Amino acid sequence: MLRVAVVGSGPSGCYTAQSLVQLDNDVCVDVLDRLPCPYGLVRYGVAPDHEKIKSLQNNLRTVLEHERVRFLGGVRIGPDGVPGARLRELYHAVVYCVGAATDRHLGIPGEELPGSWSATEFVSWYSGHPDFPEHERNGAPDHDGFVAGANSAVVIGVGNVAVDVTRMLARGATELSPTDIPQGALTALAASRVTDVDMVGRRGPSQARFTTKELRELGSLPDTEVTVDARELELDPAYADPSGLPAPQRRNVEVLRGWAEAPPRAARHRIRLRFFLRPVELLAEAGRVGAVRFERTVPDGRGGVTGTGRYEDIAAQLVLRSVGYRGVPLEGLPFDAASGTVPHLGGRVLREGAVSPGEYVAGWIKRGPTGVIGTNRPCAKETVTSLLEDAAALARRELPGDPLTALRADGVEPVEWPGWQSIERAEAQLGASLGRGVVKLPDWQSLMNAVHGSAH
Ligand SMILES: Cc1cc2nc3c(=O)[nH]c(=O)nc-3n(C[C@H](O)[C@H](O)[C@H](O)COP(=O)(O)OP(=O)(O)OC[C@H]3O[C@@H](n4cnc5c(N)ncnc54)[C@H](O)[C@@H]3O)c2cc1C
Secondary structure, three states: OEEEEEEOOOHHHHHHHHHHHHHOOOEEEEEEOOOOOOOHHHHHOOOOOOHHHHOHHHHHHHHHOOOOEEEEEOOOEOOOOEOHHHHHHHOOEEEEOOOOOEEOOOOOOOOOOOOEEEHHHHHHHHHOOOOOOOOEEOOEEOOOOOOOOOOEEEEEOOOHHHHHHHHHHHOOHHHHOOOOOOHHHHHHHHOOOOOEEEEEOOOOHHHOOOOHHHHHHHOOOOOEEEEEOHHHHHOOHHHHOHHHOOHHHHHHHHHHHHHHHOOOOOOOEEEEEEOOEEEEEEEEEOOEEEEEEEEEEEEOOOOOEEEEEEEEEEEOOEEEEOOOEEOOOOOOOOOEOOOOEOOEEOOEEEEOOEEEEEEEEOOHHHHOOOOOHHHHHHHHHHHHHHHHHHHHHHHOOOOOOOHHHHHHHOOOOOEOHHHHHHHHHHHHHHHHHOOOOOOOOOOHHHHHHHHOOOOO
16 A cells, blocks of 8 residues: 655645545555645635635545545644654655745835735735734734724735735625634724725736636625726737737726726725836835835836836825745755745656655645646646656555554644544534634634634
8 A cells, every 4th residue: 555645735735635546546645734724725815705616625625534535634744843754754655735835025115014914914814824813913912903093905916816805805794704704804804994905016907917707806896996097007008909918818908998987986995906006115104004105117018017217105004915925945845946846847856856756746836826726636636647657666665654653653643634623613613603604713722722622
C-alpha cells in the first residue's frame, strides 16, 4: 500500500487526494492541514454571500470521508511544526498543496497607517479565520471592526477579490445574516456607515481582471448605485471598438459602458469604478488614513501605463489593498521568489533543476494564484499522474508503520474527522442560539473547545 501525505486541505489538496484514490486502489492518503478545519480558501476566502460556491465544500467533504483518506487537522508542516523531512520518513510521497498565503505589497508611503489593510486581512476577518480574530490586529487589541468611524472606502485593485470586498462593504445585515459570517463581523458590518466605495485600477477597463459575472453582481446589490466615469473609460484604446478584445474583456467593457450611460439615481450606497489611477501615497488624517493620493496614468501604447504627473486624492478612512496573492516559502522546500511558486516538472518538485524523489506540488503553490476553484482539479490530476508513474519505485521503501501513531509519539495531536464534525455541530448550535443558520467560530479557543467537546 502506497502511503501519501497531502499537505493542505484546500481544493488542490482535496482534488489530489480524490485523484489518488480514484486512480489507484492501492493508495491511502492522509490530508494534513495546519487548521482544525478543512477546505482552505473555500472556507476562508470565498465570500460568505456566495453560498453556491461555498457549497462546493460538500463535494470536498466526500473526498475527505473516503475510506482510504484521513483528515489530520491542526498539524502545521514546517520548522515550527512537523518538519517536511519527518513527513518524508513517514510517507512514501508528500504532495504540498499549501496555497499562496500572502498579499503583494504596494510599496508606497502610508501603507501601514491605521485604517489601511490588505484585502486578505479583511477577508480573513469576515471569513472567521482563527489566525485573525475579530478583536486583534498584529497581536494588539483592535475593536474598530474595520468599518467603525469610516464613511468612505477605497479598494485598490480590480480583480475578483477586490469585487468581493467592495460588495461586502455594500451588503446589509438582511443579506448577510443568513450566511455563516461570524457574529462579530456581522454586527460590525450591520452598523457600518460606509456609504461610498471607490474601486480603483491603475490600468484600463479592458485590462481589469474581474470576471463579468462578479462585476455584474455589483449592479444588482440592493440600494446601491454603481457609477463609472465615461471619460476614464474612453482613455482605453479598446473602449471605442471592443470587438478585438477576447470575449470576457469585451463583456466587461459592455457592462461598464452600460453603467457609464445610466442616469444617476438616489441610493444609500455608491460604488464608483475608477481606472487609470496609480496609488502613490496614503495620506494621514488624525493619526489614521484619511485619503489615497493617485497619479493619473495613460496607456503607453505597449499594453502598460505611464504616469502623467497629475494627481488626485480620494478621501477614505478605510483602504483595502487587493493587488494579488503570492506564495510563501516553506522551509526545506525549494522556492522561486520571482513567481512565488515551487519549481516543478509536471508536479514533481525540482531541487537545483533535478527531480526530488517523493516530493510533489499542486494548486496555487505550483502554478501561482490564478484560475477558479475548478482549475485546481486538472492541476492536481497532472501531479497525481506523475506520482503514480513513480509509485513502484517509491513503494519499495519500508515505512516505520502507521504515520498517525508516529506523529502522536512525536507529541503531535491531530484533529481527526470527528473533531472537525464537533466544530460543525458547535457552529450549528451557535447559529441556532443566535436565531441564524450555521455561524462560524472565529478563534482558536472556541474551535479547540468544540473539538474537545467543551462549551465555547
Ligand atoms: C479571497 C478569495 C476569494 C476567492 N473566491 C473564489 C470564488 O468565489 N470562486 C472561485 O472559483 N475561486 C475563488 N478563489 C480562488 C480559490 O480559492 C483558489 O483557486 C483555491 O483555494 C486554491 O486552492 P489551494 O488548495 O491551492 O490553496 P488554499 O485553498 O489556500 O489551501 C491551502 C491549504 O493549505 C493549508 N496550509 C498552508 N500552509 C500549511 C502548512 N505549512 N502546513 C499545513 N497546512 C498548510 C492552509 O491552511 C489551507 O487549508 C478565491 C480566492 C481568494 C483568495
